[in-house]
Amino acid sequence: MAIYVKEDELVFHLQTKKTSYIMKVLDEKYLTHVYWGRKMTTPDMGNAQINRGICFAPINYDWRYSLDFVCQEYPVGCGTDYRVPAISAVYDDGSRTVELEYDSYIVISGKPKLQGLPATYVEEATEADTLEIILKDKVKGMKVVLQYTAYNELDVITRNVKVINESNARITLEKVASASVDFEHAQFDMITLPGAWGRERHIERNSLRSGIQSVESRRGASSHQANPFIALASKNATEDYGDVYGFNLVYSGNYSAGVEVDQLFKSRAWIGINAYDFSWILESGEEFQSPEAVMVYSGEGLGEMSRTYHRLYRKRLVRGRYRDEVRPILVNNWEATYFGFDEEKIVGLAKEAAALGIELLVLDDGWFGKRNSDNCSLGDWYVNKDKLPNGITELAKRVNEEGVKFGLWFEPEMVSPDSDLYRAHPDWCIHVTDRKRTECRSQLTLDLSRKEVCDYIVKAVSDVLDSANIAYVKWDMNRHMSALGSAGLDREHQKEMPHRYMLGLYDVMERIVSSHPDVLFESCSGGGGRFDPGILYYMPQTWTSDDTDAVERLYIQYGTSMVYPISAMGAHVSAVPNHQSGRVASLKMRGDVAMSGNFGYELDLMKFTDEEKEEVKAQVASYKELRTFVQSADMYRLESPFEGNTTAWQFISEDGNDIFAAYFRILAKVNMGIFRMRFVGLDADATYEVVGENKSYSGAELMNIGLVVDFWGDYQSRTWRLKKL
Numbered sequence: 060m061a062i063y064v065k066e067d068e069l070v071f072h073l074q075t076k077k078t079s080y081i082m083k084v085l086d087e088k089y090l091t092h093v094y095w096g097r098k099m100t101t102p103d104m105g106n107a108q109i110n111r112g113i114c115f116a117p118i119n120y121d122w123r124y125s126l127d128f129v130c131q132e133y134p135v136g137c138g139t140d141y142r143v144p145a146i147s148a149v150y151d152d153g154s155r156t157v158e159l160e161y162d163s164y165i166v167i168s169g170k171p172k173l174q175g176l177p178a179t180y181v182e183e184a185t186e187a188d189t190l191e192i193i194l195k196d197k198v199k200g201m202k203v204v205l206q207y208t209a210y211n212e213l214d215v216i217t218r219n220v221k222v223i224n225e226s227n228a229r230i231t232l233e234k235v236a237s238a239s240v241d242f243e244h245a246q247f248d249m250i251t252l253p254g255a256w257g258r259e260r261h262i263e264r265n266s267l268r269s270g271i272q273s274v275e276s277r278r279g280a281s282s283h284q285a286n287p288f289i290a291l292a293s294k295n296a297t298e299d300y301g302d303v304y305g306f307n308l309v310y311s312g313n314y315s316a317g318v319e320v321d322q323l324f325k326s327r328a329w330i331g332i333n334a335y336d337f338s339w340i341l342e343s344g345e346e347f348q349s350p351e352a353v354m355v356y357s358g359e360g361l362g363e364m365s366r367t368y369h370r371l372y373r374k375r376l377v378r379g380r381y382r383d384e385v386r387p388i389l390v391n392n393w394e395a396t397y398f399g400f401d402e403e404k405i406v407g408l409a410k411e412a413a414a415l416g417i418e419l420l421v422l423d424d425g426w427f428g429k430r431n432s433d434n435c436s437l438g439d440w441y442v443n444k445d446k447l448p449n450g451i452t453e454l455a456k457r458v459n460e461e462g463v464k465f466g467l468w469f470e471p472e473m474v475s476p477d478s479d480l481y482r483a484h485p486d487w488c489i490h491v492t493d494r495k496r497t498e499c500r501s502q503l504t505l506d507l508s509r510k511e512v513c514d515y516i517v518k519a520v521s522d523v524l525d526s527a528n529i530a531y532v533k534w535d536m537n538r539h540m541s542a543l544g545s546a547g548l549d550r551e552h553q554k555e556m557p558h559r560y561m562l563g564l565y566d567v568m569e570r571i572v573s574s575h576p577d578v579l580f581e582s583c584s585g586g587g588g589r590f591d592p593g594i595l596y597y598m599p600q601t602w603t604s605d606d607t608d609a610v611e612r613l614y615i616q617y618g619t620s621m622v623y624p625i626s627a628m629g630a631h632v633s634a635v636p637n638h639q640s641g642r643v644a645s646l647k648m649r650g651d652v653a654m655s656g657n658f659g660y661e662l663d664l665m666k667f668t669d670e671e672k673e674e675v676k677a678q679v680a681s682y683k684e685l686r687t688f689v690q691s692a693d694m695y696r697l698e699s700p701f702e703g704n705t706t707a708w709q710f711i712s713e714d715g716n717d718i719f720a721a722y723f724r725i726l727a728k729v730n731m732g733i734f735r736m737r738f739v740g741l742d743a744d745a746t747y748e749v750v751g752e753n754k755s756y757s758g759a760e761l762m763n764i765g766l767v768v769d770f771w772g773d774y775q776s777r778t779w780r781l782k783k784l
């Protein structure tokens with residue numbers, strides 16, 4: 060049992076393998092936050108906080124206590140706490156003061172499913188316990204259920220919130236955070252993953268300051284520009300030392316995550332759906348379910364926090380066949396041909412792929428409608444007979460005959476104004492009736508808050524998938540929402556559209572994915588514009604970035620690994636000069652970077668020289684060996700590209716027997732001294748063979764002295780595969 064309740068003092072103590080999370084009800088009313096961090100062995104820990112102050116704030120408790128000074132568990136709006144609220148509501152009489160009082164609790168073995176939303180899960184009830192704390196605004200009949208799940212073997216606590224209207228009148232929610240945590244101090248750095256198209260999830264680390272600091276998306280997608288993740292790290296925290304608190308939202312739409320440092324130097328962290336442009340009407344008896352927040356505490360630095368997220372997401376977020384099976388090595392034709400392909404070109408690529416050992420050919424954008432450029436046909440999911448006269452069925456068959464599986468690109472959430480779909484249903488896109496429909500890449504966003512639109516997508520995509528032997532789908536999404544409006548919602552419900560879109564999207568994905576269990580789905584949004592746990596619940600891998608340059612990818616993949624496992628990251632070798640940066644990196648470095656993810660190629664295989672073909676064959680063969688453990692291995696980040704000219708990381712199989720490590724140097728420098736690869740996490744007394752080199756070393760030597768790395772020239776890399784003897 061991971062949850063202890065001290066009934067007489069109303070203390071709630073959640074325990075994971077190495078952490079404790081403690082709450083206490085104060086004055087039989089107020090649910091306060093007591094502690095989150097390293098595990099406490101005493102199960103009850105009823106020592107509640109005493110927060111007194113003389114700080115110009117209205118009083119709730121006795122003359123010394125205001126909620127403004129108290130560490131709270133789920134703070135409310137328009138009350139006596141002036142910090143960022145977790146929940147704001149407007150009642151039917153127009154009043155906005157919310158008062159939540161403790162009502163009751165229940166403990167559930169295991170982890171209940173979240174209705175209509177993606178979430179982490181358990182396979183056995185013994186893996187976790189769930190606590191529900193019920194709070195009520197008794198005056199207005201609003202019930203708030205705070206749900207916490209503590210995993211036994213992982214240092215993870217998940218949270219979500221359900222709001223139920225138990226009154227006879229309408230309640231309008233204006234904010235419902237998934238989690239809010241108060242810390243008694245603000246001695247933290249905040250780590251975030253900002254970016255842009257082609258530069259996703261770079262790492263920023265900033266000292267907390269007074270006031271609010273936050274990341275958010277108002278784009279209708281989790282976005283390239285920010286990620287629904289923040290971590291609070293103690294000032295001295297490194298990769299393997301110090302306290303780190305991670306917050307990640309299992310959601311793909313608008314979110315906000317941040318911290319407020321208050322007048323008493325306390326800090327309040329929150330994560331949840333963005334209150335910007337959000338409201339949700341609850342009629343009598345209706346309920347609202349928030350997305351799930353995944354909170355990870357590590358007392359051993361950032362690396363351990365990341366590995367905890369990786370394990371959880373690999374095993375208890377991702378579902379289906381490819382959770383446990385190795386992922387195929389693919390070649391995607393996008394950077395090879397863009398829109399300029401025909402059946403013979405694709406079959407030719409498949410033939411070449413087979414000769415190199417590549418297992419899957421993905422036909423990207425341009426196979427449908429009359430699409431020869433990006434200005435038409437999205438929504439018309441039937442084959443472009445000018446390019447593919449024998450259709451997708453025949454093309455897939457011919458690709459299969461070459462010994463290669465066939466995969467296909469879709470962008471189901473979009474419609475081109477120049478499309479049969481748009482001509483038939485001009486009101487099916489997100490728009491405001493009397494305003495210009497603002498296009499991006501000549502396309503509009505379909506309004507997935509509407510059931511009939513979702514049904515159309517499910518049918519259109521399923522029809523294609525059922526018509527041919529399709530083993531893989533790349534699900535793209537290439538614009539953010541603008542001119543927000545839905546023809547399917549009345550005036551009062553317009554602000555529900557962005558969240559209703561997400562619910563529609565998740566429903567569409569669930570229906571398509573569950574009816575095609577053998578298909579491997581890879582999500583994409585102009586590269587990594589929707590790299591979030593919400594999408595990973597449906598699709599086990601994401602195209603990490605449209606920037607395929609090996610050097611750029613060091614930063615992107617390193618930053619992405621802060622939260623997401625490498626089994627989630629699509630990574631391809633592309634042509635040089637690179638199409639995004641113009642850089643000419645060695646084939647070896649391009650291969651080594653891509654092998655630190657879900658490996659593939661994204662170039663014209665026909666253009667390889669004979670020498671390059673031999674190198675590619677060797678890359679493919681070595682990845683086939685590596686992937687049996689690398690895709691499920693623990694990752695250790697050793698040198699950060701954000702701190703210098705070198706990057707290094709290492710992967711250890713779950714049983715500790717297989718190791719893959721890679722060391723990269725971006726630019727050549729002269730007389731820089733010796734570079735060494737110092738391994739971590741090995742068994743000091745064991746002997747390890749360096750595969751392919753006929754050498755072996757003790758774990759102690761590999762960890763303490765390391766192996767010398769010799770580089771010559773720019774864009775260099777070196778990898779090692781170790782086997783424990």
Ligand code: DGJ
Binds near residue numbers: 423424584
């Ligand atoms: C954006 C994706 O990120 C690319 O990989 C490619 O699929 C294009 N869309 C196709 O339009």
